[in-house]
Amino acid sequence: MLNLISKLYVIFFRLTGIIIHQPVIIKPGTFLSRGFLNGHKGAITIAPRCELSRGVIIKAYGGKVTINKNTFFGEYVCIYGHGGVEIGENTLIAMHTCIVSANHTVPNKSTLIRSQGDILLPVKIGNDVWIGAGVKVLGGVTIGDGCVVGAGSVVTKSLPPYAVVMGVPAKIISYRND
Numbered sequence: 001m002l003n004l005i006s007k008l009y010v011i012f013f014r015l016t017g018i019i020i021h022q023p024v025i026i027k028p029g030t031f032l033s034r035g036f037l038n039g040h041k042g043a044i045t046i047a048p049r050c051e052l053s054r055g056v057i058i059k060a061y062g063g064k065v066t067i068n069k070n071t072f073f074g075e076y077v078c079i080y081g082h083g084g085v086e087i088g089e090n091t092l093i094a095m096h097t098c099i100v101s102a103n104h105t106v107p108n109k110s111t112l113i114r115s116q117g118d119i120l121l122p123v124k125i126g127n128d129v130w131i132g133a134g135v136k137v138l139g140g141v142t143i144g145d146g147c148v149v150g151a152g153s154v155v156t157k158s159l160p161p162y163a164v165v166m167g168v169p170a171k172i173i174s175y176r177n178d
Contacts, residue, residue, distance in 0.1 A: 018044045025051040037062020083120030083139055088127035099123055099137040146176055
């Protein structure tokens with residue numbers, strides 16, 4: 001039954017212009033949206049052997065979101081792709097993680113924050129990365145190949161390959177070694 005539901009989700013999202021390569025598992029409650037930014041339609045591409053668990057939300061908001069092969073998203077992962085998000089192969093992103101690729105300026109008090117446009121800040125996540133539950137990844141960050149990000153961390157700066165990080169803000173505590 002799940003296989004049939006997943007296939008129906010794939011068909012539906014393809015009809016909206018999202019590129020999905022088979023085989024892919026898309027669980028019920030997943031929401032994918034290309035959206036618009038400055039009149040340009042966004043793009044979402046999902047490579048083969050990816051799994052999107054229940055409640056995953058990917059909103060390109062006119063940007064580009066690319067998910068490479070054999071990547072897993074846990075329940076309720078949210079990706080906001082205004083500035084572009086690229087996720088490498090063989091990556092695990094645990095439940096309730098949020099990736100944001102844009103920010104706002106902080107204007108003086110006589111200007112509404114809401115009236116400010118987005119600052120587009122691309123996010124790149126390498127291959128073989130493990131992002132723990134409830135992590136926040138902020139715009140402008142690159143997470144190198146092989147990194148491990150501990151649950152609840154907030155990634156505010158780029159991480160070198162094979163770093164093991166945790167905390168708010170995330171700090172390197174060790175490196176994966178051979």
